[in-house]
Each structure stands twice: as structure tokens, then as C-alpha cells.
Amino acid sequence: MSDNAAAPAKEKTKSKKLLVIIIGVVLLLVLGGGAAAWLLSSRAHPKEEEAAEEPAPAKESAAKGPPTFLPMENMVVNLADPGGERFAQIGITLEVADAKTADQVKQYLPSIRSGILMVVSQRTSTELLQREGKEKLSNDILREVSKPLGFPVYTPKKRASQDSEDEEEERAARRRAEKNPVKRVLFSSFIIQ
Template sequence: MSANTPATPAAAPAKSKKRLIIIIGVVVAVLVMGGGAAAWLISSRSHGDEEEGTTAARKEAPKIAPTFFPMENMVVNLADPGGDRFAQIGITLELEDAKTAEQVKLYLPTIRSGILMLVSQRTSAELLQREGKEKLASDVLREVSRPLGYALPAERERTKPADKNEDERSTARSRTERSPVHRVLFSSFIIQ
């Protein structure tokens, strides 16, 4: 019996160590899974809030790719003294949709004539400066919008309102009657 007696106490500590290791492993696994679940809940809430905000923004203004309408290059004599300077200008219009492109095609002779008249009034010194090109682009935008039935205010009209009521009316009008021609882009600009 003496041989059996020492074996029993040695077996008992081995079983308790195994049980302790299993209990610690289970506790650690529960803590890790609980932490992971908490992190997932927190991140899903923040993504849910972001998605709600972006969904509302998407519903308000759906993004549609613009339609680009390239026009043929134009060669124009400039208003320089002596009349020996000219500009070759390539213009691409950024339009709201393909329907607007069809309307622009219908009025293309009128639009090209208006653009030629605008450019022929400029000097090479004006057009060589960035500000001159930007002013020309805004004038061309107004000239393209006019035959389509949209009247954009001139630069000086936008900066100097006649009175406060007139300013409020023109702002409201510009919001409701936005031109389908968004921008004028220069694809080439050569002055000789």
C-alpha cells in the first residue's frame, strides 16, 4: 500500500494543474471574444452613422458623370494694334447631360459666332494672362448659355448688386434656373 499511497497525491496535483490551465484558457477566450464583440459593435455603430450621412447626401444630389462637348478649333484675329496677332483656341464644354449636347449642336453656329466675336475683342496681352483666360471662359460660358435660354449675370452685375432686394431675387433666380453648361475648358490656346 505504501507504493499506492505516494502515487495518489502526485496524481491529484497534476489534475488540479490541468483543470487550472483549462479554466484560465476559457476565461482568456471569453475575454478575447467579449473584447472583439465590443470592438465590432462600436465600429459598426460609427460606420452606420457615416453611411446614414452619405446615404442622405447621395439621395440629395446623385453624382452623374458630365458630358463633354468638344468644339472645333477656332482661329481668330485679335484686337492688337496692327492686326497681325491671332489666336487658335480649342474649347470643350462641360455639359449636364447628353440632352444638353443635342441642344448645343442645334445652336452651334450661333454659339461659335458669339465666341468668335468675344475673342476678337481681346488683345494678346489680355489673353496671355491667367486672369484674361478666366474672364474669357466666363464670358464664353455666358455666350453659350444665352441661346439655350439661360441668362447668366455679367461679372460686374455679380459683384455690385443694385439694391438688397434685387440681389435676393437674382440669387433665387440663379438657384432655380441653373444653366446646364457647367464649365468652359480650353483644350488648346495658341497666340501668334
């Protein structure tokens, strides 16, 4: 009987060893597959790693941080449509270089709002419904915001031929406009009725 009792015990130990070996092989395959996937994914994006290692360009490093946004109250303006029955409700947010500029803009806010209302009231609904019309309005609003701060806004002239003096004046205006601390005019809402 001792041989009969020893046979099931040997089979149990063999099956346990086989189970441990199978689990070990499966774990080894999973770990190997994970390591291979990690290596392949790190080799697939070498440009991102190189870009992360390179120093930031001088222009970006000169930036002091994220831009400051200055939201303005929504404005309701009658448009220049025939009959005067159409109006626009516009929400504007200004992107400025820093908090100091935002404080300067706040000091001139009544005159800036008045200038913006005058500019918007000269537009028609058909003009403002098109993207080009909104972009032109954005540039005109930027000009109105920049005027009290003493910064010009560069508007490219569309001419086939220009004198060399005109080109020099245009380049100088472009350089002054690049220093403008009011970066962009963003529309937070734009409703025409």
C-alpha cells in the same frame, strides 16, 4: 561501430529539427509583422472608412452620372491688338450635364461659334496671356453658349453698396444660373501668336 554510425544520424536529425524550428520562427515573425502592419494601417485611416460608410450628400446623389463633354472644333481668331497682326487658336470643350444638353448645344452650334468668335476677337493678346483674362473669356463663352438655351449666366457685380432690390435680383439670377445644364467651359488648347 554501431555507436559511430548512430552519432552522425542523430546530428543530422538534430540539425533538421533545428532548421525546421528556425524556419518556423522566421515565418511566424513575418506573418506577425504583416498582421501588425495591416492593423496599424487600417487604424491610421479611420476617417476614410467613416466617409465610405456615410451616405452621399443629396446633391451628389441627385447627379445622374459623370458629366458629358462636348468638344468643339478649334477656332482661329484675329485679336484686337494694334496692327491686327496677332491671332489666337483656341480649342474649347464644354462640360454639360447630360447627353440631352449636348444634343441641344449641337443644334445651336453655328450661332454659338459665331458668338464665341465675336467675343474672342474683342480681346487683346496681353489680356488673354493672363489667367484673369482667360477666366473672364471662359465666363463670356459660357454666356454665349447659354444664351440660345435660355439660361442666364450670373456675373457678380462689384459694388460697395447695393439696394435691396438689386440684391434680390442678383439672388434670383444666381438661382437661375445654378440650373444651367452647361457647367463649364474648358480650354483644350490656347495658342496666341
